[in-house]
Amino acid sequence: MPDVSASASLPPESAPASAFPLLVVDIGNTSTVLGLADAGLNLTHTWRVRTNRDVLPDDLALQLRGLFDLAGLGGAGVAGPRAAVLSSVAPPVGQNYALALKRHFGITALEVSAAALPDVRVELDIPDAVGADRLCNLFGAEKYLGTHEYAVVVDFGTSTNFDVIGRGRRFIGGVLATGAQVSADALFSRAAKLPRITLEAPLSAIGKNTIHALQSGLVFGYAEMVDGLLRRIRSELPAPAVAIATGGFARTIEGICREIDHYDETLTLRGLVELWASRAGVRA
Numbered sequence: 001m002p003d004v005s006a007s008a009s010l011p012p013e014s015a016p017a018s019a020f021p022l023l024v025v026d027i028g029n030t031s032t033v034l035g036l037a038d039a040g041l042n043l044t045h046t047w048r049v050r051t052n053r054d055v056l057p058d059d060l061a062l063q064l065r066g067l068f069d070l071a072g073l074g075g076a077g078v079a080g081p082r083a084a085v086l087s088s089v090a091p092p093v094g095q096n097y098a099l100a101l102k103r104h105f106g107i108t109a110l111e112v113s114a115a116a117l118p119d120v121r122v123e124l125d126i127p128d129a130v131g132a133d134r135l136c137n138l139f140g141a142e143k144y145l146g147t148h149e150y151a152v153v154v155d156f157g158t159s160t161n162f163d164v165i166g167r168g169r170r171f172i173g174g175v176l177a178t179g180a181q182v183s184a185d186a187l188f189s190r191a192a193k194l195p196r197i198t199l200e201a202p203l204s205a206i207g208k209n210t211i212h213a214l215q216s217g218l219v220f221g222y223a224e225m226v227d228g229l230l231r232r233i234r235s236e237l238p239a240p241a242v243a244i245a246t247g248g249f250a251r252t253i254e255g256i257c258r259e260i261d262h263y264d265e266t267l268t269l270r271g272l273v274e275l276w277a278s279r280a281g282v283r284a
Contacts, residue, residue, distance in 0.1 A: 021073070023064075023081035023107075024272035025097055026133060027051060027088035029158040031248075034067065035269040036081065041277055043266060045071045051090050057099040064100065084109040085276040087132040087268070094132075110276060112136060119278070121170045130171060133268055134163045139278070140271025141165050141244055144262055149239040153267065154226060154260065156247030158182060162229055164237070175229055180222045180249045187218075199252055222249075223256040230259035 021044070022037040028051060035046040047067050055063075073080050084101050086109045088094025094111060101107040112132040114122050120138065122130050137153040145151055145167055152174075153163040159182070162175035178186075180199060188196050197214050205220055207213030234241050245253070245260045246267040254263050264270075 019083045021081050022273065022276060023084040023101075023109075024269050024276070025084065025086045025088075025109075026136065026268045026272060027086065027090050027093050027097065028133065029090050032093070033269060034064075035266070035273075036071065036073075037273045041273050043269060043273065046266065046269065051093060053090060053093055055093070055096065057096045057103060060097055060100040061104040064105075080105060081107065083107060083276070085112065085272050086110070087112040087136050087272055089131045089133055110279065112272070112275065116279075117169075117275070119169055121168070123170060123172050131161075133157075134161060134174070135171065136268045136271035136275060137161075137163050137246070138165050138169060138171055138271065139274040140246075140264070140267040140269075142169075142274065144242050144244050144264075146242070148242045150237050150241035152230060152233055152241050152243045154230070154243060154245045154247075154250070155268070156180065156245065156249035156253075160226070160247075160249075162233060164233060164241070175233070177225070177229070180218065180252075183222070184218050187214075199249070201252065201256055219252060220256065223253045226253065226257050227259040230257075234259075 020039045024035045024037060026033045030051060031048050032051045033046065033048050035043045038044050068080050084107050086094050086097055098109045098111060101109050112135055114127050114130055114135065117135060120135060124130055137155055141151040141153050149167050151165045153165065155161040155163065156179065158179045160177045160179050164172040164174050166172050184199060188194055194214065195211060197211050199218055200215060201219045202212045202215040205216050207216045230243055243260045244262045244264055244267060246264050250263050250265060
């Protein structure tokens with residue numbers, strides 16, 4: 001792994017051209033999101049695949065090569081990724097991606113953890129317990145701070161995470177809630193007569209049939225939970241906070257939640273890019 005012991009930052013303009021394209025991989029419990037960034041730290045390609053804990057490093061190498069081929073990076077004379085950074089909350093998938101990159105692409109990936117980020121203050125009882133994806137969200141949310149001292153990232157995944165971030169790369173804490181799809185699956189499994197539905201907002205809160213009633217409860221009800229928690233979090237902070245939503249379900253509740261200021265489905269991937277660029281000593 002590259003040396004990440006120093007806390008000095010590496011400005012984007014000083015990153016060597018030989019380090020790009022940069023591969024960023026965010027491994028969640030349900031899906032894995034991958035992206036390629038160019039020398040301007042812009043995401044040029046993104047993909048979403050299912051997370052499979054049974055897939056071996058060689059299988060992952062084949063998957064990566066297929067994605068690169070789709071992006072036109074597999075032909076003769078066309079450069080594949082030269083560096084990589086991984087965030088994983090689904091062991092051993094992260095380790096298998098790292099092995100695949102090392103064996104088949106000659107890349108030693110930077111693996112995100114609190115211990116590898118000395119310039120981040122994790123204000124938890126057990127700092128090492130914070131998930132790697134939540135640290136990536138911290139970096140991705142920095143551009144939204146503006147004049148605010150605080151930001152709250154609402155990350156809709158298998159669980160819905162509320163990450164409370166302070167200026168100066170402080171991870172203050174947060175909330176973990178059951179994800180919307182997990183809640184729906186639990187309801188359907190316990191009530192056999194209820195039909196499985198698509199999680200999308202109905203036209204009105206008052207349902208006129210079972211499907212509409214379920215959609216109202218699962219979508220509008222979930223949006224109210226999000227708004228309520230954001231109000232409660234903001235009331236406990238000493239200054240106003242900006243709220244950013246990311247993750248797959250964010251598209252469903254966009255325009256429904258009243259407490260969310262911005263929607264950014266690539267926030268975690270961009271956070272990985274910014275995190276990588278800020279590390280001293282990171283080279284291709």
